[in-house]
Amino acid sequence: MAESHGETKAGAHTEADGGQHGGGFPPFDSSTFASQLVSLVIAFVALYIIVSRFALPRVGGVIEARQNVIEGDLAQAQKLKDESEAALKAYEAELAAARSRAQAIGNEAREKMNAAAEAERKSLEEKLAVRLGDAEKQIAATRTTAMSNVRGIAADAAAAIVQQLTGAAPDGKAVSKAVDASLKG
Amino acid sequence: MKIDPIHQFNIEPLFTIGHIGNQTIAFTNSSLYMFLTVALISVLMLGSGRQLIPGRFQSMAEITYEFVASTIRSTAGAEGMRFFPLIFTLFMFICVSNLVGIIPYTFTVSSHIIVTAALALLVFFTVIVYGFYKNGLKFFKIFVPSGVPIYILPLVVFIEVFSFLLRPVSHSVRLFANMLAGHIALKVFAGFVAMLGVSLGAVGWIGGVMPLALTVALTALELLVAFLQAYVFAILTCIYLNDAIHPGH
Numbered sequence: 001m002a003e004s005h006g007e008t009k010a011g012a013h014t015e016a017d018g019g020q021h022g023g024g025f026p027p028f029d030s031s032t033f034a035s036q037l038v039s040l041v042i043a044f045v046a047l048y049i050i051v052s053r054f055a056l057p058r059v060g061g062v063i064e065a066r067q068n069v070i071e072g073d074l075a076q077a078q079k080l081k082d083e084s085e086a087a088l089k090a091y092e093a094e095l096a097a098a099r100s101r102a103q104a105i106g107n108e109a110r111e112k113m114n115a116a117a118e119a120e121r122k123s124l125e126e127k128l129a130v131r132l133g134d135a136e137k138q139i140a141a142t143r144t145t146a147m148s149n150v151r152g153i154a155a156d157a158a159a160a161i162v163q164q165l166t167g168a169a170p171d172g173k174a175v176s177k178a179v180d181a182s183l184k185g
Numbered sequence: 186m187k188i189d190p191i192h193q194f195n196i197e198p199l200f201t202i203g204h205i206g207n208q209t210i211a212f213t214n215s216s217l218y219m220f221l222t223v224a225l226i227s228v229l230m231l232g233s234g235r236q237l238i239p240g241r242f243q244s245m246a247e248i249t250y251e252f253v254a255s256t257i258r259s260t261a262g263a264e265g266m267r268f269f270p271l272i273f274t275l276f277m278f279i280c281v282s283n284l285v286g287i288i289p290y291t292f293t294v295s296s297h298i299i300v301t302a303a304l305a306l307l308v309f310f311t312v313i314v315y316g317f318y319k320n321g322l323k324f325f326k327i328f329v330p331s332g333v334p335i336y337i338l339p340l341v342v343f344i345e346v347f348s349f350l351l352r353p354v355s356h357s358v359r360l361f362a363n364m365l366a367g368h369i370a371l372k373v374f375a376g377f378v379a380m381l382g383v384s385l386g387a388v389g390w391i392g393g394v395m396p397l398a399l400t401v402a403l404t405a406l407e408l409l410v411a412f413l414q415a416y417v418f419a420i421l422t423c424i425y426l427n428d429a430i431h432p433g434h
Contacts, residue, residue, distance in 0.1 A: 025194075027299075036196065036299050037303060047227075051226070062247070
C-alpha cells in the first residue's frame with residue numbers, strides 16, 4: 001500500500017505540472033487523511049502532555065511566585081507604613097506631652113514670679129507707708145511748731161500794735177486770749 | 186511560467202511509518218510541521234527563564250499563559266480553568282502552526298479540513314462527555330432555553346439541537362477556509378509579480394511593484410488572521426465548554 005501514496009504524490013505532481021487542479025484538491029484528498037490524523041493525534045497528545053504536565057505548571061508557578069513576592073512586598077510596605085505612622089503618632093503624643101509640660105512649668109514659674117513680685121510690692125508698700133506715716137508725722141509736728149510760732153508772732157505783733165495805738169503795754173494774758181480767739185474764729 | 190496556488194497544500198509523504206488496515210500511514214510534510222509546532226511551543230514554554238523580572242522571551246511565555254487564562258475566565262468562568270491545558274494546547278497549536286505557515290515555502294497544517302475537523306470534533310465530544318458527566322440528564326437543558334412560550338418550544342428545541350450538531354462543522358470550516366483562502370490569495374498575488382516579469386520583461390518587473398506591495402499587505406493581514414483564527418477557535422471552545430459547565434441559558 002506504500003505505492004498508493006506514491007501514486008497520489010505522482011498524480012498531484014502531474015496535475016500541478018499540467019496546471020490542472022480540478023480533481024486533486026489536496027485538502028479533500030482522502031487518501032492522506034489517515035496519515036494526517038495519526039500525526040495529528042501523536043503531535044497533539046504529545047503537546048497536551050507537555051503543556052499540562054510541564055509547561056503550564058512551570059509558567060504558572062513562576063507567575064504565582066511573582067504574585068507572592070509582590071504581595072509579600074506590599075504587606076511588608078504596609079507594615080512599615082503602619083510602623084512609621086505609629087512612630088509619628090508616638091512622636092506627636094510625646095510632643096504634645098512635652099508642650100503641656102513646658103506650659104505647666106511656665107505657668108508655675110510665672111505664678112512664682114507673680115507671688116514674689118506681689119510680696120516685694122507689699123513689703124515695698126509697707127515700707128513706703130511707714131515712711132509716709134513718718135513724713136506725715138513730721139509734717140504735722142512741723143506744722144504744730146510753725147503754728148505755735150505763728151501764735152507767738154501774732155501775740156507779739158498784737159501787743160506791739162496795741163502799745164503803738166494806746167501807748168501802754170497790754171496785759172500779756174489778755175493778748176494771748178484774743179489771739180487764740182481770732183485763730184479759732 | 187505556470188503559477189499553481191494549490192500546490193502549496195500538497196501532502197508529500199517523507200517516509201512510511203506503518204499500515205493500519207489497508208491504509209498506509211506516512212510521515213508527511215504536514216507531520217513535520219505538526220511536530221515543528223510542538224517543538225516551538227515546547228521551546229517557548231519550557232525554555233523561557235524563571236526570573237522574578239521576566240525578559241522578553243519569558244514575558245512572551247507568560248503573556249500567552251495569562252492571555253489564554255483570562256480568555257477562559259471571562260467566557261467560561263473559574264470552573265472553565267479545568268480545561269486550561271486543553272484550550273491552551275488548542276490555541277497554541279493552531280496559532281503557532283498558522284504563524285509558521287505564513288513563512289514562504291512552508292506548509293500550513295490547519296489548511297487541511299481533516300486537521301481542523303479532528304480538532305473541532307475533539308472539542309465537540311469533550312463538551313458532550315463532560316456535559317453528561319457533570320450534569321447528567323440536565324445537560325439536555327442547553328436545548329431548552331428558559332422563558333420560551335410552550336407553543337414555539339418544539340421549534341426552538343429543534344433549532345437548538347440542529348445548531349448544536351452544526352457546531353463542529355462551522356468550528357472547523359471557519360479555520361480551514363480562512364487559512365486556505367488566505368494562502369491561495371497570497372500565492373496568486375505573489376505569482377502575479379513573477380508572471381508580469383516573465384511575460385512583459387522590464388516593464389513587467391516595474392509593474393510588478395503593485396502586486397508585490399499587495400502581497401506584503403496581504404502577508405500582514407494573514408499574520409492577523411493566523412492569530413485571530415486561533416483566538417476564535419479557542420474562544421468558541423470556551424463558549425461551548427461553558428455550555429457543558431453551566432447548561433441552561
